[in-house]
Amino acid sequence: MALIKSISGIRGTIGGYSNENLTPTDIVKFAAAYGTWLSKEHNGKKVVVGRDGRISGDMVSSLVINTLLGLGINVVDLGLSTTPTVELAVTWENADGGIIITASHNPKEWNALKLLDSKGEFLDAEAGAAILQLASKQDFIFAGVDKIGTCIRVTHTLQKHIDAVANYPLVDVDRIKLKNYRVVVDVINSTGAIFIPPLLKALGVDDVIVLNGEVNGRFAHNPEPLPENLAGLSSEVKKQNASFGIAVDPDVDRLCFVCEDGSMFGEEYTLVAVADYILSKKPGNTVSNMSSTKALKDVTLKHGGEYFPSAVGEVNVVKKMKEVNAVIGGEGNGGIIVPDLHYGRDALIGIGLFLSALAQHKNGIKSFRSRYPDYFISKNKIELEKGINVAAIFEKIRGKYKKQPVNTEDGLKIEFDNDWVHLRTSNTEPIIRIYAESSFETTANNIALRLMQDIKEFM
Secondary structure (H helix, E strand, C coil): CCCEEEEEEEEEEEECCCCCEEEEHHHHHHHHHHHHHHHHHHHHCCCEECCCCCHHHHHHHHHHHHHHHCCCCCEEEEEEHHHHHHHHHHHHCCCCCEEEECCCCCCCCEEEEEEECCCCCCHHHHHHHHHHHHHHHHHCCCCCCCHHCEECCCCCCHHHHHHHHCCCCCCCCCHHCCCCCCCEEEECCCCCHHHHHHHHHHHHCEEEEEEEECCCCCCCCCCCCCHHHHHHHHHHHHCCCCCCEEEEECCCCEEEEECCCEEEEEEHHHHHHHHHHHHCCCCEEEECCCCCHHHHHHHHHCCCCEEEEECCCHHHHHHHHHHHHHEEEEEECCCECCCCCCCCEEEHHHHHHHHHHHHHCCCCHHHHHHCCCCEEEEEEEECCCCCCCCCHHHHHHHHHHHCCCEEEECCCCEEEEEEEEEECCCCCEEEEEEEEECCHHHHHHHHHHHHHHHHHHHC
């Protein structure tokens, strides 16, 4: 069905033909290319590997680990883990790199290899290009029998990650505990089921109801934590008379909340609320990608900081955060990056900080949400067939709207007075994403629909 090579790693659907899908042949090829690059460029001899709860995870993990061993690289196997935990474990284990086996929010037929450097951060475009070149040439030299790598299994990283969140200076466990929250958590049949309940307990939340808690990768609904996929969580929050609901994606790097009345807090506002809290304690600059709400800019200016947009993709956000020395950043999809913990989206620290902010508020989460402006983002997508020239389509749209301010750093972002629309090809799926924001929901939807009609016309 699909094989996508991007800054978000090597991602594809399981089964089918090699070079068109993520087959065992492709998994070995790309794992070998990464291991070869690590050995040649950085004398890498140690790699951390972890996976989410997908059906194909065990198979993909075995292929990756044994390929690395065959190259003479030692492996630290975390088994079932989360993306942020693997990122942290690279530095904890003094490893030279890491591989996270997850397709994040994609449906169950997808999986991916996300590749990390020695800092536990995603590889930049240059490193990614070098690895793809090695994979294309299949220029690998495997180790002789006396130099095959060794694999050790570690289990302490779960607790170490939870402890890092609970002990983070701005996470207020005592205040959270006093609130006696009752929480419903949708962990979507993946590793959030292993990590989120003990994290909440460490934060002083003892009354936790878990939905979709069996780690089997057979996702009970579309795993992307969007409002249309969270009807079950919304209903259960009301049914259980809970304080709020929490949803994460399968690899636990995205985070969103449901209010006590079943309404959505808004995944865009997860970062906004956390940033507001952080900036109240530690003023500074912020970063989010250009598909994210302008509410983060509003909050940043309120605290005397400066806001900077980046291209979409975690590696781009991190690069910009380092450039401007941001104290908090992330993406409007519920991805929180706290740089003095680590440069990666992390739902666990996001939960700790969000609950600390909420616990300072006298009333419930619905009232807490009312502190922030009501901007509406209309999120849409158009599936791409093979052979479509997206660049040519975007150029025609740019010409049509030449009188408007246009940013071409990442696809097309067009501004209409106080509103905007962002068109870009996805790093993770064969689609064009169309995001539009306005102070009015109808306006945002209409802007998005107008641009979707333009795209289809120029196709």
